[in-house]
Amino acid sequence: MGRRHSCHRCNQSCGPGTAASAGNHRVLLMGMPNVGKSVLFGKLTGLNVAAANFAGTTVEYTAGTATFGGQHCELQDVPGTYSLQAGNQAEQVAVQMLNDTPDAVIVVLDALNLEAGLALLLQIQRFGIPTIAAVNRIDLVDPDTINLEHLERHLHGIRCVAVSAVSGQGLATLRQVTAEQLTYNAPSRNKEPELEDFDPWPAAEAAAADALGGSDGHSHTSVRRTWDHRLVAPMPGIPIALAVMAAVFTVVIGAGMGFRRFVLLPLLRGALFPAITTWISALPLPDAATAILIGDYGVLIKGIEWPFALVFPYVISFYAAFALLEDSGYLPRLAALLDGIFRRLGIGGSSVIPLLLGYGCGIPAIMATRALPSRKQRLIVTWLVCLSVPCVSQTGAFIALLAEYSLGLLGLVFLISIAVMITAGLLLDSLLPGASPGIVLELPPLLPPNGRIIGKKIWMRAHSYLYDGAAPMIVAILAAAVLYELGILYWIGTAMEPLVTRLLLLPSEASVPLLMGIVRRELTVLPLLDMQLSTIQLLTGSVVALLYIPCIAMVVTVARELGIKIAIAVLAGTTLTAFAGGTVVAQLGGILLH
Incomplete structure (x- = not known):
């Protein structure tokens, strides 16, 4: 073994x-x-x-x-x-x-x-x-x-x-x-x-x-080299890259939303949840225990619906699309195409790889920065992954929250993510000492994707999500249910009310996802689904969730890879940025609506 x-x-x-x-x-x-x-x-x-x-x-x-x-x-x-x-x-x-x-x-x-x-x-x-x-x-x-x-x-x-x-x-x-x-x-x-x-x-x-x-x-070397040149040249490389990214976005949203809407939700809400509710209600349990199991944060309801019905479909569709890009050899060409842009951020085209990995999970993205040629580049890429790159689980949560309401609002959140990434990269490049040397990026051959290998990757990553994503999420939901029944969440909401209700203009119960998001990033988003929020509140909550502190596992990875001081700085920097960005969106939106 x-x-x-x-x-x-x-x-x-x-x-x-x-x-x-x-x-x-x-x-x-x-x-x-x-x-x-x-x-x-x-x-x-x-x-x-x-x-x-x-x-x-x-x-x-x-x-x-x-x-x-x-x-x-x-x-x-x-x-x-x-x-x-x-x-x-x-x-x-x-x-x-x-x-x-x-x-x-x-x-x-x-x-x-x-x-x-x-x-x-x-x-x-x-x-x-x-x-x-x-x-x-x-x-x-x-x-x-x-x-x-x-x-x-x-x-x-x-x-x-x-x-x-x-x-x-x-x-x-x-x-x-x-x-x-x-x-x-x-x-x-x-x-x-x-x-x-x-x-x-x-x-x-x-x-x-x-x-x-x-x-x-x-x-076929001459044909392959011709396409190599086309894919890394601004024309037609950039239009092709935009088309590829649009196709990936469409596949992730379309396949994930279809599987969620027509298969998982009817099965869970139409059959499983009513049966669970009936069975638990018939048991001679204390009211608090019943509420923990099937109440507002009931672990037998939300602990199944959130990780498996709302997030898992998008995890599978994302990794399927990502595996196609991996196995075809297109990702390194995208890195070469974006090299000029990324060099302005002090990181170079080779940094595209860990950044793209971050859209799957931030932990392997941070670990992949070891291959970068300087500590400065490692620091910049790590900051960008922690600050403005949503992992696939959080992306799935954003889609579940916003896609059915407004695809434009969903697109705006990702545009804000890119804008924050560019701004933060420019700022970090000017503040951090050291050079950003170049690195050779070998282009593998363009090959038809291998269906067996792609299926194997999807299976392994789905298996990884169940252990590293769904399991911690269920534990966090259980903890939130217990804290809710003990009244602790109400106390936290009251303590955070000036920040949440006056600056972010969100309902006081929105403090709950801020607490749960420490465990898993997508938990800063999913509780918003059950709140009746306006368009501006949806955007505000999404921006705060996007920029909010990374999950515990990511913080531990940053501390192990770059030191405890960097991990503390990431915690403080992302928290301040999240509340500052959310306050700007909320207050500006309120002024415009008024």
Whole structure:
């Protein structure tokens, strides 16, 4: 069974002794992002590992048991990296794992982009560790266009195996070659190699040219490169990006709303909830217990309706659309297209990846900032994710609250989100010290999405939502029901009444979602569904919820990644921004209406 490690936080050696259950050998799986490394890892170990077709999703490595020639070994999926210059945390983790002297290294190369992968391979070779090159995506190139014998001649003893991680082609040969390296070779390095003055590109270029023999390796390369240029150029790249985002928005709202309205709500409100209410009412329970179960915040009613009927449909539709963009290879092209705009915010196009991850969940988005080249960029992106990027659960809550009332109002909330992001980025770029160096962003090939992999991703992320999203939400609803029956929520509402009713112009019971939102971000939105709010109040409540403090899990992640002081600053900054933004919307709206 596989185990997750966080190597950069571990002060002990990750050598063979840490994998006693997996045998005496430890093998690293390395390569650049977007080369199919995670898919190959899943095939070799049998673990359920999502294959994201863009950089930044494998910052924490995964370990599992793989069998090579009858030998059970620990296989470690090293964070994807473009080089070993240790310019960011992903590269630092990769170098540390190589310094722990594994028994062998499998380096995954992309058959569609040999040269860049060979440059990384030549750096790894200098560590003196038995190395195997797995030339992946061999099924996407024309037969016999890559001469592996010529390639091995340039690599001086490194065995090269043609594989396809998706189809499983060549995996048996890869297992056998790895077993031979483990049997007949041993690590020979005695000291850490010097990589700062080593330039691998001339040798990589010569090796790739000889292996390809003058061929480009792919019959559709010219067409693919033409579309690569079009998608990253302002014209027609920007119109295409707007069309893609509009399509995603339409799919998320349309599919989620249809499933919610025509399947889940009729089932729950028409059948399940009346049965639960009848059954609980018939039990000889105290009035307080009955209210906690089926009252205003009844855990058996709201604890089912909010996470499963109001949020879950949009979670599924969002991740389905996001998986299509991932697997097609479009997301890195969107990052390259937006690079010029994002550089004005001090973060660069590579920051698009963690920002987009934030629309799924803020926790992996913050963790993905490890791949950014400077602490300044990490701080800016983390602030933007915490301040103005709604996660998919909160987005679903916004859609449930606003879409049926007014799609224009829903669009306005997201325009405010973008405006706050731009303003905050410009402000942080001018205030935070340090430089924002550029980073190379490799573009994976444009490929038709794989239905099996997409289904696997949707299943895994839905499963994750049930544990990390729905379960904490149900606990928070139960706590709110208990506090409501004890009168504590009424006391809190009375204490916060000057802020909520006079500045935000919301009803006093709107203080409840502000308290519940500390646990889950979407809980700042969902309780508003049961309040009779005007248009301005809906907009005010949505703006406050959008900018409000991130959930507890995100705050803990910020503290762990960037320090407790940054986490406290995020708490204070988001709270002040939320109430300031809500006050402006409420007061300005009141003046206009008056």
